[in-house]
Amino acid sequence: MARAKLTRQERSWVLYDVGNSAFVLLATALIPVYFASIAEEGSSVVVAWGYAETVASLVLALLMPVLGSLADLKGNKKKFFIGTVGTGAIALAALGIPTAAMAFLVLYVVASIMLNGSMVFYDAFLVDATDDERYDEVSSQGYAWGCIGSCVPFIACLAVVLGGPSIGIPMDVGMKIAFLITAVWWVAFSIPLIRDVHQTHYKERAEHLIRDTFGGLWKTVKRIFKDKRLRYFMLAFFCYIDGVHTIIKMSTSYGTDLGIDATQLVLALLVTQFVAFPSAIAYGRLSTRFGTKRMLPVAVFAYFCITLFAAFFLREALEFWILAICVGLFQGGIQALSRSEFGKLIPKEHANEYYGFFDIFGKYAAVMGTFLVSVFTQLTGNSSMGVLSIAVLLVVGFVLLWRMPERE
Template sequence: MLKNFTKAEKSWIFYDWANSAYSVVITAAILPIFFKTLAKNGGVSPNMADSYWGYANSIATLMVAILAPILGSVGDYKDRKMQLFKFFFILGTISTAALSFTDHWMALLIIYMITVIGFSSANIFYDAFLIDVTTEERMDMVSSYGFALGYIGGSTIPFVISISMVLFGAKIGISSSLAVKISFMLTAIWWVVFTIPMLRNVKQIYYIEKEKNTIRKSFLRLYNTFMNIRQYKKVFVFLIAYFFYIDGVNTIIKMSTVYGDSVGVGSNSLLLALLMTQIVAFPCAIIYGNLAKKVGARSMLLIGIAIYIVICFVGYNMKSAVEFWILAFLVATSQGGMQALSRSYFSKMIPKEKANEFFGFYDVFGKFAAIMGPALYAMFSQITGNSRYGVLSVMLLFVIGGAIMILAVPKDEKA
């Protein structure tokens, strides 16, 4: 599959393979179920556990959002991008491994928040490296293959091993709790091993030469970018649309498992449906990238938004495991494609020598969105006492994002 990619492109793609294990095992599947079990044992009601999970995601992403602009601006200096990437990659992997050493729901939640900071901050610089590893014409393809390979390999292989231990570990004397903890350690090891090509073969090509007082100069550059916002008007209009629709995507990813548990879908059905999602998402991410060549990334993003509106409606009315499988399949068709095309679409619009700074803004919009979505879900679930209204509230985010894309984001991908 990767024979037509350069060494740098393949190494960059393999980081998606490396960190996608975290996305499914920690964010979407096994950790949320384990957290709900520990919280229940600690006397926490299912709806309140959903709310705590939502608030924890919001707090952690708020911290990343506050840090992102200055981190991105500092990362534009020569050699800084890889240094910062390494720091947050190490923070993410160590804290992920640390999840294996607690049985208290509150401690688990705090460590999880640290993993979110490491994982999300490393991705600021990983995304920004896209301009260093490939050409503008190949960005949609390289970005889409990254997400696709992440789904079929990075997510599926460690996820299959993990759920096999959870479901069948008792037959060989492994308790479900121990199996879950082994899955957390496996995720950390997988993340480390497959990041090695990225560390060895990806270099920062576009940069600003080092100078004295880099922190102060970075704040000054951020200020100048804001003051000259008219020069980048179309970039920021896209970011506003992205703010809303990616908020919905991330909320569905983070809250789907705890929601399924709350409406009575069994743990086994949840895990197997999420496994199906990873398998189906693999070809769909590549299909999105190929179709973007013909109809444009903007059109494909709008198709994805429409599918997610349907997902919210299905989720609100969901009453059985079969309907959860339908929801999981719909998510699989568009999740990776929307994330990949958003990244490459944005990469084409920004000045390359300021890539980290602009990806800092990109991450700010994504992370502030990730604060609002889970908080919105948590608030509606808590107020109504019914998680279904939390899912329904997410539909509004896709409607607003889609409206901005249609009315204000240009069809010309170079904007």
Template sequence: MGTEEKLSRYTTEEKSWIMQDWANSAYSIMITTAVFPLYFKSIAESGGLADADSTAYWGYANAAATLVVSLLAPVLGAVADYKGFRNPLFTGFTLAGIFATIGFVFVPAANWLFLLGLYMLSVIGFSGANIFYDGSLMDVTTDERMDRISSAGFGWGYIGSSIPFVIFIFFQLTGILPLSTSGIVKGGFILTAVWWFIFTIPYWKNVKQNYYIEKEPHVVRKSFVRLWETLKNIKEYRQAFLFLLAYFFYIDGVGTIFKMATAVGSDIGLSSNELIVVMLVVQFVAFPFSILYGRASKRFGNKNMIFVGIVTYIFICIYALQLDSLLTFIILALLVGTAQGGVQALSRSLFGQLIPKEQANEFFGFYNIFGKFAAVVGPLLVGLISQLTGNSLDGVFALIILFVIGGILLFFVKVPDPQAKQQS
């Protein structure tokens, strides 16, 4: 019992790490999912774009921004391994994302192209900072507690992101402030940026780079050399590489549905208020289900629980063809909430079982690369199919291909028995 009590407490470093997920998740719901997509759709409409075209450009922008991060990630990850480099890189990308988010407020009406460009900058800042955030997990906790802390980050991130969202909805629905709808939305962007900055302070203060490579001359050139060595090492570990291929496909589908949800809801005629309330409900559903996935994995295993998530997403892709009302969209959104956090959290812990501990930082660097680069294909697929058919629901259905391929590849991944590893 004493051991359980001890494990239930978080250290200062662990709390600060979890708090960063609490901080930046506000961007995920306010900018990536719920509010900004609707704002962009309204700006695009005033600029003369049709619904299908604005949804397509939204997909293209997400794909392009993610591609930039994906191309930068290998070098950034290798450079960040050197002593004294990771935290400044994290800070630079975080501040870029925060200031770009504030910049939304000052974009002239109907200038949808400039707004989209600024959004891409914010995505690069947010996604780039998360590369270094994920890589710092090993600096704040032990191998024994890593699954728990990683899951806590996802779970509490959903709650943390909901608070500024609730504040935004309160002012949106009550009209208590003498502001136009556009003014309240812009206030939401500022609130997101301030929330992100304030709750990142504990991370800046308490998370230090404990595992690193000593600095040497020509850091960038040496980073490319190390990057090539890491790539060769991944090929020597067949199961880890096979998992990365599976992860590449199914996490692409997960991320695309997350990013495109409100744009699709808008296309079927749902109002901004309806979509915002649904997204809030999803956040509260995702919190307990993230924890539930973690607990269920102890009995059924990481791999099997990820399969549960993949099957859920396949059903979501099929069900998307039936979207025609608020009720059907609520059902689809709730299904997303049951699987999203669990799939992400368990994918990270499963990969940790497949890699050599002494090379964990390098291998997790590639894990981030595959995750970021994966988010290019899905938005492009949705955008292309939406424009070809004139129906964004067809674009969502097309994502089923990614989940099927990812599930088939995951089936062939052999997961080591954790108990056998402990006994050995």
């Protein structure tokens, strides 16, 4: 790792982004294409994939505040992290087993829930891995190295899937190998965090676990809405992250519905990762100079423009390449700064609990976004109208961020 300024704990925390991003990239680029190959003829990949993502996000949003509150107890955070990574990696490796579309989607939903659950605990480990003044830098480094590091197993997966037929490996067998490669990579890069980052902020174990857990959740809800700055930020995040998650999750399915060649889609999304690497680091440094309050609205406005471009101009492979590059410029920055800004606003000993609610807002936004895209696509028969439906929420998120009170 090039940045000598990162401590061992910070580097180990950053490396998990390298591990989990491999699954995120595979789920964005190849898995929807593979799903389209086993789906029933005539069915819309966008609609089916959108509903699957909606179910995964909804289940996760319901579970994470409770699990987060339990993970805040002394000694629990790492156990929950290991449990979600292990279960998710097994489900990911098993994705090559089903031959029916519905069975595949069920297994994918399980793997997706575990992936995103592990990322909540991972985000909460930020407060243990570094100091307040380093949040923006370390969080941005995580997204940056996650983008570039995930390309290594992904390129290996592409070589097996696309190049396999030339050496006698059928494409479906190549996908099975790709699932295994990604699962092993995910687990391997979780080991440094498990070894080096320890829970230094925690709640003491309570005598009445269930009562105190749900009582604590209610107190957290009240604290969130009592704190004006935190309230504005959470509502803004709910709105703008909708567009971010929906574009990331639905881009390949949307391109497939438009008839763009699968190879073009995959290679364009690979370019997104390379563009996102320097962009995320640059965003972390710009936020140090100009402040997160200024840099986040810039990224939200950019995503609004990207959404309009996707709805009105995306028709051919060239436009998809342009879209992929534009997403890469802002994807890492907006997510990294959102994560670090939230960490600055919350009490450290309740990090998992708060990040559980952070995840609720993010996942319900993802539910809304993927659901809106699926419903409007189904109603209008036009994928472009589905994409356009999320632009309004980006505008609301921008306004709320702009009006957010200054830190006292």
